[in-house]
Amino acid sequence: MAGIVVFGAGGRAGRAVTDEARxxxxxxxxxxxxxxxYPEPGADGVTVARGDxxxxxxxxxxxGGHAAAVHAVSPFSGPEQGFDSLDPEFFVKAADALLGGLAGAGVGRLVAVGLFAHLVGADGRAVMDDPAAFPAEIRPFALAHAAGLRRLxxxxERGGEAGAGVDWVMLxxxxxxxxGAPRTGRYRLGGERAPDADAWLSYADLAVAVLDEIETPTLHRTRVSVFNSAGPGDAGS
Ligand SMILES: NC(=O)c1ccc[n+]([C@@H]2O[C@H](COP(=O)([O-])OP(=O)(O)OC[C@H]3O[C@@H](n4cnc5c(N)ncnc54)[C@H](OP(=O)(O)O)[C@@H]3O)[C@@H](O)[C@H]2O)c1
Structure with a gap:
C-alpha cells in the first residue's frame, strides 16, 4: 500500500497512529x-513534512502519492490553554483544505478523529448541550469541532469532486x-450515540481502529463512536 499522510503527527493521537502504521x-x-x-524526526519509514x-x-x-490521510489535528490540547485564540472555523477550514487537497491528488480515504462532545447522549441531545455532562467552558471547542463534521x-451532500472523491470517516x-494506556488491539464501533459512562479507549487502540479503517474500510462518509468497554486493567496484549 502507498503511504499514509498523518496531519497532527506530533500530537497524542497522531503519534499513536504513526506508531501503529509503522x-x-x-x-x-x-x-x-x-x-x-517533532520528537522522532529520524524514525524508520517516517518522513516529516511541514504543513498547516x-x-x-x-x-x-x-x-500526493499517499493511499490515505489521517486528520488528528487539534488547536486545543487542554483547558489550561483557554479559548482566546480559538478560531471557530478551524475545523471547517481543515475539512475544506483536506477534502480539496485529497480529491485533487486522487487520495481516496480520509480518517478523522472525532470528539465525544458532539456524540448524542441518552436524552437525545448532543453531550455538549448537557451542562451536567460537559463543562460549559469547553463548549466553544466542541462547537468548532462539530462544525467540522457538518462540513464533511x-x-x-453537495457531491462534486471533493464530496464524491474522498471517502471519509470520523472515529x-x-x-x-x-x-499511556496499553494497546489491547480491541475496540468496539458504535453509532452516533455516546457510549456508556464506563467506556474508555487508549490512544493506541484508537490508532488500531484508524489503521483498520484505512486498510479495510467498513465505514463510509459517516461518524461513529469507537470505544473499549473493558477497564484498562482488564486489557489483554
Ligand atoms: N475524548 C475525546 O473525544 C477526545 C480526547 C482528546 C482528543 N480528541 C480529538 O482527537 C484529535 C487529536 O487530539 P490529540 O489529543 O491528539 O491532540 P494533541 O495531542 O493536542 O495534538 C494536536 C496536534 O495538532 C497539531 N496542530 C494544531 N494546529 C495545527 C494546524 N493548524 N495544522 C497542523 N497541525 C496542527 C499540533 O501540532 P503543533 O505541535 O504544531 O502544535 C498537535 O501536534 C482531535 O480532533 C481532538 O479533538 C478527542
Missing amino acids: RRGHRVTAVVRDPGR VTDPGAVAEVV REAT TPPARLEV
Whole structure:
C-alpha cells in the first residue's frame, strides 16, 4: 500500500497512529507545523513534512502519492490553554483544505478523529448541550469541532469532486481517552450515540481502529463512536 499522510503527527493521537502504521509496515508522512519540534524526526519509514492543515496550498503540497490521510489535528490540547485564540472555523477550514487537497491528488480515504462532545447522549441531545455532562467552558471547542463534521457531511451532500472523491470517516473516542494506556488491539464501533459512562479507549487502540479503517474500510462518509468497554486493567496484549 502507498503511504499514509498523518496531519497532527506530533500530537497524542497522531503519534499513536504513526506508531501503529509503522508497526504494520506502512510508510508515513508525518505532517507537523514545526519539524524542529517533532520528537522522532529520524524514525524508520517516517518522513516529516511541514504543513498547516487549514492551509489548502500546504495540504495539497504534501498529500500526493499517499493511499490515505489521517486528520488528528487539534488547536486545543487542554483547558489550561483557554479559548482566546480559538478560531471557530478551524475545523471547517481543515475539512475544506483536506477534502480539496485529497480529491485533487486522487487520495481516496480520509480518517478523522472525532470528539465525544458532539456524540448524542441518552436524552437525545448532543453531550455538549448537557451542562451536567460537559463543562460549559469547553463548549466553544466542541462547537468548532462539530462544525467540522457538518462540513464533511455537507460536502458529501453537495457531491462534486471533493464530496464524491474522498471517502471519509470520523472515529470518535469516548470521554475517557487514555494517554499511556496499553494497546489491547480491541475496540468496539458504535453509532452516533455516546457510549456508556464506563467506556474508555487508549490512544493506541484508537490508532488500531484508524489503521483498520484505512486498510479495510467498513465505514463510509459517516461518524461513529469507537470505544473499549473493558477497564484498562482488564486489557489483554
Ligand atoms: N475524548 C475525546 O473525544 C477526545 C480526547 C482528546 C482528543 N480528541 C480529538 O482527537 C484529535 C487529536 O487530539 P490529540 O489529543 O491528539 O491532540 P494533541 O495531542 O493536542 O495534538 C494536536 C496536534 O495538532 C497539531 N496542530 C494544531 N494546529 C495545527 C494546524 N493548524 N495544522 C497542523 N497541525 C496542527 C499540533 O501540532 P503543533 O505541535 O504544531 O502544535 C498537535 O501536534 C482531535 O480532533 C481532538 O479533538 C478527542
